[in-house]
Amino acid sequence: MKDRIVFITGASSGIGEACARKFASQGANLILNARNTNVLEQLKIELESKNAISVYLLPFDVRDRDAIAKALVSLPEKWKKIDVLINNAGLVIGMDKEHEGQLDEWDIVIDTNIKGLLAVTRLVVPGMVERGIGHIINIGSIAGDGAYPGGSVYCATKAAVKALSDGLRIDLVNTPLRVTNVKPGMVETNFSVVRFRGDKGVADRFYEGIQALSGDDVAETVYFAASVPVHVQIAEVLLMPTNQATSTISYKENY
DSSP states (O other), rough: OOEEEEESSSSTTTHHHHHHHHHHHHEEEEOOSSSOHHHHHHHHEEEEESSSOOOOEEOTTTOOOHHHHHHHHSOOGGGOSEEEEEEEEOOOOOOTTTTOHHHHOOOHHHIIIIIIIIHHHHHHHHHHHTTTTOOOEOOOOOGGGGGOTTTTHHHHHHHHHHHHHHHHHTTTSSSOEEEEEEEOBOOTTTTTHHHOOOOOOHHHHHHTOOOBOOOHHHHHHHHHHHSSSSTOOOEEEEEEOOBBBBSSOOOOTTT
8 A cells, every 4th residue: 555645535533544453554655635624734744653564634624615616626646646535524414304404404314424425435446447556445334224113314325325336337447447435334433422422422422332433443444344355346345343233233241
């Protein structure tokens, strides 16, 4: 992975940040995206001080198509040759029933998880095709395999990520490019704080009694998929804590 360029969306926390740390430790140069510029700047300083790599920051909201286009056009030539795209930016807000949810929140979730992923993919992948090298890794979810109570809209977006990953793989079948959909189960990150609208206490209780995955666990899987020989395509990976069986069935000790 040394000297390759890896572009990660949603890199300021959780799985995205963990991926940045993992790929940096293996010598990859990073393009990091998120909305929080201050966090990105601190992460850049840390990663460059600990690893012999360079980090380029592209702060924008993946819901803003014009901002994505301007940011990618602004990349210096040496940074435009992206080898790995990790479409990680994503979120869920609330656990409302479908007939009780808030339309404005759903717009944010759909625009981030689906339309944001599509926009970044559309603007990055043509360059990969032209250069004859590239790997697109989409961070999906076990939620894309089946709905769970209070999660229908989020589950629908992650089902879309699966379909978009499969469709892109089909579209690129006559090229050297690879497409991977990584589908984590229960991961303990800031993701759940956002899901519970900022209530960290509720988010923490959600993970009590079970050793959930960490962002680092998912990053290891993402890195493995990216580092196998070029003739090998890890099309899809479903990873869960040992005590989780499906999106709705898990064992929590003393619960």
